Amino acid sequence: MTLCKTVETLSMEAPLIETPTTKTPVIQLKGTNFGIRVVFPKDLSDDLLLDNFEAIPEETYALPMGTGVVLDFQSRSCSEQLIGAILSRVVWPRKLNVLAWLTWDKVSLARLACAGFTTKEPAGEHVSGALILDHSLRSGQHEDYDGDVVLVGHLNNGAEIFAGGSVSVLGKLKGLVHAGRNGAEGIYIVAGSFESQQLRIGDKLCDQFGEDMKWWKKPVIITLEDDGLLFRDWKLEAETETA
Numbered sequence: 001m002t003l004c005k006t007v008e009t010l011s012m013e014a015p016l017i018e019t020p021t022t023k024t025p026v027i028q029l030k031g032t033n034f035g036i037r038v039v040f041p042k043d044l045s046d047d048l049l050l051d052n053f054e055a056i057p058e059e060t061y062a063l064p065m066g067t068g069v070v071l072d073f074q075s076r077s078c079s080e081q082l083i084g085a086i087l088s089r090v091v092w093p094r095k096l097n098v099l100a101w102l103t104w105d106k107v108s109l110a111r112l113a114c115a116g117f118t119t120k121e122p123a124g125e126h127v128s129g130a131l132i133l134d135h136s137l138r139s140g141q142h143e144d145y146d147g148d149v150v151l152v153g154h155l156n157n158g159a160e161i162f163a164g165g166s167v168s169v170l171g172k173l174k175g176l177v178h179a180g181r182n183g184a185e186g187i188y189i190v191a192g193s194f195e196s197q198q199l200r201i202g203d204k205l206c207d208q209f210g211e212d213m214k215w216w217k218k219p220v221i222i223t224l225e226d227d228g229l230l231f232r233d234w235k236l237e238a239e240t241e242t243a
Contacts, residue, residue: 027052029060029132035068035099036061036132042076046085053090057152059170060132061096068097070122078108083115136171137161155196166190176200180224189222190234201229 026048028039038056040049061069071086078101091098099122101112113119130148139158143149148165159175161167166188167179173191178200180187187201194215198207201224210216214231221234 027056029056029134030129035070035097035129037070037072039072039074040076042074046079046082049082050085050089053086057134058094060134060150060152061094068099068122070100070102071098073101073103073105073108075104076108077105078103078111080111083112130165131163137175139175173199187224190220191222192219192234193217194220194222194231199229204229 026041026044030037030039038053040053083101090096099118101117101119102121103109103112103119109119130150131143131145133143133149133151133153136153137143137151137155137159139156142160142162144162146164149161149163149167151161151167151169151171153169154171155161155169155173155175155177157174160178161169161175162178162181164181165179165184166186167177168190169177170190170192172193172195173189174195176198177189177196179189180202181200189199189201194209195217197209198205199209199222200206201222204224204227206229219234220231223230223232
């Protein structure tokens, strides 16, 4: 994925597991220069933290949007039980590439290091952050970002995404996408279901799409080749293991 050099902090928050005393989301996802930083709060029970971590859509981690994931516990204490539960309930089932386990708590830091986990910030000079949107965009809404954009939802009619990099819409792409507006190379558009009548990559605009086209309402990846837009099947295949 072609990424910009500017690192942006995102406002995406994990889906909330509702409880009578919980009023706000508790886990934050932030785009970084190495992929995604998952930030855990301090004042939260282990059970609720794990429930909310599991509730983050699996597609968020399946995109080519960086080199991996950093788990940032801030000042939170990390027991052996919590570490084991995170591995067994989220990291291993989703095959996450965890670059580092970060914490300010000295006891937890020693515990993680003793277990062989990387506990230092990744350098990540060659990658910068993508903008992750965890909600659908309605008519009249507009997102403008210099790097890559990942929409975990639908881009409805009348909504727009303008990006200097590539754009991935995991749901229905009905609105307008302009990817590669800064002239970057290697740009693409991904759609979980392509239903847009026009889109643009770089300075190439196409506005003759309709229900009679082969790729209508299908998952596609679109690239610019030989001054034209090339459509291909987009398949996200999970790895399988044999006993």
